[in-house]
Amino acid sequence: NAGVTQTPKFQVLKTGQSMTLQCAQDMNHNSMYWYRQDPGMGLRLIYYSASEGTTDKGEVPNGYNVSRLNKREFSLRLESAAPSQTSVYFCASSEVGLAGPKNTQYFGPGTRLTVL
């Protein structure tokens, strides 16, 4: 099992360009998440998907859109990139449920995005 995979690993954009970050998991998890990680700020939730067909906003959704394509795949789109979106983006998945091991979040390796 590959776990959670993300593409691309690195990306450089110019202000105003658009791009889509791809995420896939092979653990048959129901829930998927997109986080951004900035120095000194930990991980902040951008969007999440509790199950196939549903998505909802997290703490910092402005400037992003998401698509839960199927149970395996959850993509994050930047329509018009801004320098403030320079960050490392992590996708995660978990088996939906109550607190405990079943809701452990498994993270992908991340995408390092720079917006010039």
Place this chain on the structure above:
Amino acid sequence: QQQVKQSPQSLIVQKGGISIINCAYENTAFDYFPWYQQFPGKGPALLIAIRPDVSEKKEGRFTISFNKSAKQFSLHIMDSQPGDSATYFCAASMPSNYGQNFVFGPGTRLSVLP
């Protein structure tokens, strides 16, 4: 209310020493407290976790101490090794309409000197 505070920001420990990282929270609705370990270029990985109904949980060299009344919890790494050098994040989660809502601390960069 949703914040999780974490200290220190960075920590340098000699091999064989004890590493201690502290976290504090405000919201009593949090009901699950995991610690994540992150190596450079990798995603965070669950290290150890605790529920608020126990005061301590130990897994190998890693121990979580939990003080419910003080709303504080800490990670202790005994006999620290150079391979433990990583960034550690504490987190707190509470039930939400999509399962559990996780809030992460800002992270502690641990360096264990050989």
